[in-house]
Amino acid sequence: MGNGPNFMKITAPITSPDELEMLVANGAGELYCGFVPREWLAKFTGAIWLNRRSPKGANLETLSDLARLVQEAHRCEVPVFLTFNSPFYTQEQLPHVLDLAKSVVEEAGVDALIVTDIGLLLALKNLDLKVAIHISSVASALNTEAISFYKELGATRLILPRTVTIQEIQDIATNFQGTMELETFMMNDGCAFEEGHCQTTHHHAVGAFCTSMRDWEYTFYAEDGKINPDENRLLEENLKDYRNWVWTINGMGITFSQNGFPLGPCGICAIPDFYRVGVHSLKIVGREASPFKKLASLKLVKSIVDKVAAGMPEDKVREKAQKLKGTPELCASRWACYYRF
Amino acid sequence: MEWAILLKEPGDLNRLEEFGTFQKISQAELEDEDPLNPYRRLFYQQVSKYFDSLIFTRVYFGNEFCQHLIPSLGKLRRVYEDCKERGVNFSFVTPYVTDKGIKRLRPLLDFLAESAPHTEVIVNDWGVLRVLKRNYPELQLVLGRLMNKMLRDPRVTGLYKQTAPETVIKTLNEPAMAATLYQQFLTGLAIRALEFDVLLQGMNFSGLADSGFTVSVYVPYGFVATGRVCMIGSLHLPKPKKFDVDIKCSFECQEYTTELHYTSPVNKVDQKYFQKGTTVFYTHSSEMLASTFEEALRGRIHRIIYQPGLM
Numbered sequence: 001m002g003n004g005p006n007f008m009k010i011t012a013p014i015t016s017p018d019e020l021e022m023l024v025a026n027g028a029g030e031l032y033c034g035f036v037p038r039e040w041l042a043k044f045t046g047a048i049w050l051n052r053r054s055p056k057g058a059n060l061e062t063l064s065d066l067a068r069l070v071q072e073a074h075r076c077e078v079p080v081f082l083t084f085n086s087p088f089y090t091q092e093q094l095p096h097v098l099d100l101a102k103s104v105v106e107e108a109g110v111d112a113l114i115v116t117d118i119g120l121l122l123a124l125k126n127l128d129l130k131v132a133i134h135i136s137s138v139a140s141a142l143n144t145e146a147i148s149f150y151k152e153l154g155a156t157r158l159i160l161p162r163t164v165t166i167q168e169i170q171d172i173a174t175n176f177q178g179t180m181e182l183e184t185f186m187m188n189d190g191c192a193f194e195e196g197h198c199q200t201t202h203h204h205a206v207g208a209f210c211t212s213m214r215d216w217e218y219t220f221y222a223e224d225g226k227i228n229p230d231e232n233r234l235l236e237e238n239l240k241d242y243r244n245w246v247w248t249i250n251g252m253g254i255t256f257s258q259n260g261f262p263l264g265p266c267g268i269c270a271i272p273d274f275y276r277v278g279v280h281s282l283k284i285v286g287r288e289a290s291p292f293k294k295l296a297s298l299k300l301v302k303s304i305v306d307k308v309a310a311g312m313p314e315d316k317v318r319e320k321a322q323k324l325k326g327t328p329e330l331c332a333s334r335w336a337c338y339y340r341f
Numbered sequence: 342m343e344w345a346i347l348l349k350e351p352g353d354l355n356r357l358e359e360f361g362t363f364q365k366i367s368q369a370e371l372e373d374e375d376p377l378n379p380y381r382r383l384f385y386q387q388v389s390k391y392f393d394s395l396i397f398t399r400v401y402f403g404n405e406f407c408q409h410l411i412p413s414l415g416k417l418r419r420v421y422e423d424c425k426e427r428g429v430n431f432s433f434v435t436p437y438v439t440d441k442g443i444k445r446l447r448p449l450l451d452f453l454a455e456s457a458p459h460t461e462v463i464v465n466d467w468g469v470l471r472v473l474k475r476n477y478p479e480l481q482l483v484l485g486r487l488m489n490k491m492l493r494d495p496r497v498t499g500l501y502k503q504t505a506p507e508t509v510i511k512t513l514n515e516p517a518m519a520a521t522l523y524q525q526f527l528t529g530l531a532i533r534a535l536e537f538d539v540l541l542q543g544m545n546f547s548g549l550a551d552s553g554f555t556v557s558v559y560v561p562y563g564f565v566a567t568g569r570v571c572m573i574g575s576l577h578l579p580k581p582k583k584f585d586v587d588i589k590c591s592f593e594c595q596e597y598t599t600e601l602h603y604t605s606p607v608n609k610v611d612q613k614y615f616q617k618g619t620t621v622f623y624t625h626s627s628e629m630l631a632s633t634f635e636e637a638l639r640g641r642i643h644r645i646i647y648q649p650g651l652m
Contacts, residue, residue, distance in 0.1 A: 145443060334582075
């Protein structure tokens with residue numbers, strides 16, 4: 001077994017050509033990014049996002065930067081994927097998005113577009129650009145039939161939502177037998193809800209809906225009209241736990257473990273399973289994250305991928321993964337696990 | 342314009358007439374402290390301003406938000422047969438699902454295809470739609486409200502409505518399925534009926550209505566977010582098992598509702614939300630209901646689905 005070109009790839013976020021050398025040198029086999037030109041912001045303001053991340057801080061802003069990034073990545077034989085994964089685009093927006101898609105493919109040379117909206121998917125099919133289509137986790141394709149639906153529309157890869165279990169991924173992978181590339185989440189941000197069924201904004205003025213909910217006042221009601229003190233205590237404890245879980249999956253205040261790895265959700269214990277079932281790529285989340293966080297996340301995932309590639313037994317890999325992350329209590333809680341065992 | 346009602350249990354059908362009577366329902370509801378009562382009352386108050394009568398001619402049964410709440414075949418059969426006996430139309434509501442959820446839906450779809458071949462099925466998952474197209478072509482497809490991805494975050498949408506430039510408002514008001522290619526795609530799938538939530542920022546249905554699509558909306562609640570993780574479903578679980586996507590459901594969502602109180606840091610407006618099972622809902626104001634009813638009277642909304650409860 002070797003860590004060769006056909007082995008699982010690590011897909012890392014990038015927001016600047018300056019991060020490229022660092023990411024590629026540390027094991028990124030694929031890169032993904034966003035591009036929001038100033039003209040988009042001028043027309044649609046910060047209220048309407050071109051992709052799933054804030055226009056500022058999580059995206060490249062010029063085509064020339066994107067082209068430079070892609071050119072340098074290709075020199076290292078690393079493909080670059082670009083997100084057009086807003087949950088929806090209107091009829092008026094579509095021509096703008098298609099113009100951008102044409103530019104990023106034909107002028108910058110990106111290798112794949114990451115898409116959610118059916119209208120865009122159909123329009124891209126008509127445009128027949130020489131580019132692969134990946135379906136974003138925002139599409140919430142949770143089952144084999146939904147993935148087949150997207151495959152029939154021309155997609156070659158599906159980014160599985162965070163909310164599918166290892167067993168479900170295994171079943172899906174078995175059903176496709178390698179005819180659809182599957183990408184799974186590995187590190188960083190979680191979602192309390194299904195990403196594609198959370199119709200909210202993460203705009204800085206209000207923050208993520210699930211995290212803002214942590215501070216809200218609440219009242220419990222029972223269908224039979226009565227809540228006794230014991231029942232109320234149980235409900236209060238459960239809500240407190242839920243709010244702590246939301247905090248956990250949102251990065252725990254963006255802090256790091258004593259070993260220097262990001263806290264918050266991860267799926268590194270599942271890497272042996274994903275290798276066994278034929279998952280193609282392992283996604284690190286956080287285009288807006290600092291270069292330090294990107295690097296630390298990448299190093300952690302790469303270290304475990306290397307152990308799997310070296311043939312280490314699955315239980316030993318999991319043991320090693322938890323030891324390396326250096327958060328025994330967090331790992332034991334299971335709350336930071338994308339995929340629970 | 343058609344009135345539909347989303348019912349949770351077969352027994353609710355016995356209250357169909359009561360649900361459609363302004364006076365009776367408001368009297369009955371004054372007697373308990375159900376937190377949804379103010380919204381039900383508001384609904385009836387606004388209906389009485391715009392319509393002479395409220396007669397539900399269609400029953401929705403099933404669930405949009407959780408595959409654990411897919412009804413049993415027995416319950417589905419009872420509701421369908423009861424509707425048939427009463428001369429009321431029937432629609433089956435389906436949620437987003439995993440492969441396991443699709444397996445659970447199959448016997449129900451088998452029953453409908455055999456016993457009621459032109460029944461409407463409300464679809465909230467492209468995978469379910471694919472199964473229906475392939476195996477149950479006789480059933481009528483309706484694209485559910487979860488397939489509409491418009492921003493419905495009341496923390497900001499009311500504010501945007503007041504302060505954002507026209508281009509932004511226009512984008513926030515328009516459904517993606519109003520795009521020409523999307524419409525053609527839906528028509529190719531024989532989908533001519535679309536469902537929506539009523540949005541705080543308003544909605545422009547004119548393009549869809551002009552193209553001959555049937556537009557339905559749900560009142561007096563819309564969903565903000567839903568997912569497989571269930572806060573209340575973890576109530577009795579030990580900590581390491583809480584908030585997992587694949588728990589053994591004990592249907593705590595049918596017992597409890599959490600009311601949430603939010604004050605906007607931007608404009609200090611107070612809002613109420615309800616967390617029920619896997620889903621958070623916002624509530625409709627009298628203005629939202631009024632504009633919905635006005636749109637219905639203008640012929641741009643063809644069906645209003647009343648939800649007496651959540652989930």
